[in-house]
Amino acid sequence: MIDALKSWFVEYPILTSIAKYLAWIALIFIVIAWARKTLKKRLPDNSLRYKSQKGIEIIGYFIAVLITITYFTGSIKDFGLAIGLLTAGITITLQELILSVAGSFYIFFVRVYKPGDRIEINGIKGDVIDIDSVYTSMMEIGQWVSSDNYTGRIVKLSNAFVFKGPVYNYSQDFPFVWDEFNLPIRYGSDIEMAKNIVISVAQDHLSEYVKESISDWKGVVDKYYIEDAQVDPTLAITMTDNWIQFNLRYIVDYKKRRYIKHVLNEEIGNKIQQTNGKVILASATFEIVKIPTVNFKDETTHNNT
Known part of the structure; x- marks a missing residue:
């Protein structure tokens, strides 16, 4: 029987090639299964065990693909072409992962942002609380909570997004932002007194930020093509x-925006109340100019008639 099998394989050499190919593939899968089982027993950390098992699988599948190409291509030239097609296929399939890795290098070398920066x-x-080779981890702010408060969610975002759109950095080079709010003053109020109240309160609470921002803004002007800016509090009046x-x-530290707005509103409101009616905050009012005449018809009386 053995002689018959030998003669059969000699007569049909393609069967010998297929048998060898299947034997190699079976050996690869046996090694993969053995390696996964060994790693599962010897690695105590779940994350490391999971990543190691996935790595073994990827390496094993890659070797199986190479063996398949070797057996079913006839020459070195065909093998090189197949490797090129395989590489192109892997690039297309894993383009997001490749972009993410490239993005991590771009973030590091260009200094788009770093841990501790506030970005959008x-x-x-x-x-930003962490940057690895694939993801940027952020402690989220905003969404369902007002202003710049934390939501409590940690967001993992692919580093590839640095190539796909704008990155807003609140703290790089210039850790201050301009903020503003509107204050409605009733007609007939002492406008000069109201202006003095608002400006004096703003200067008392914002002078520290103004001093710190002047030197930082000078560095921004020296580094970038940008003109000088007004960092002192400014007040504009509009008649409505x-x-x-x-x-x-006004200008404020990007982390203190909500707190400073609260302090300014509270103190300005208290000082306006102390003016004994000379300055009054306004509210929306509606004036009814004319009420149209409406005629009601008694249907019961009409029917009886």
Whole structure:
């Protein structure tokens, strides 16, 4: 029987090649299974065990693909072509992963952002807490909570997004932002007194930020093609149909924006109350000019008639 099998394989050499190929593939899968089982027993850490098992699988599958190409291509030239096609296929399939790895190098060398920076990317805003070779981890702010408060969610975002859209950095080079709020003052109020209240409160609470920002802004002007900017608090007044609108614009530390707005509103409100009616905050009012005449018809009386 053995002689018959030998003669059969000699007569049909392609069967010998297929048998060898199947033997190699079977050996590869046996080694993969053995390696996975060994790693599962010897590695205590779940994350490391999972990654190691996945790595073994990928290496084994890659070797199986190479053996398949070797057996079913007739020459070195065909083998090189097959490797090129395989590489192109892997590049297309794993383009997001490749972009993510490239993005990590770009973030590091160009200094797009670093851990501790507050950024907004792909519509997600938060503080960067970690950057690895594939993902950027952020502590999310905003969403369902107001202003710049943390939501408590940690967001993992692919590093590839640095190539796909703008990255807003709140703290790089210039860790300050301009903020503003509107204050409605009723007509008939003492406008000069109101202006003095708003400006004095702003100067008392913002002078420290103004001093710190002047030197930082000078560095920005020296580094980039940008003109100088006003960092002192400014007040603009607009006459509207219902009130005189005060618009206070000021510079503040990007992490203190919500707190400073609260302090300014609270103190300005208290000082306005102390003016004994000389300055009054306005509110929306509606004036009814004319009420149209409405005629009601008694249907019962009409029917009886």
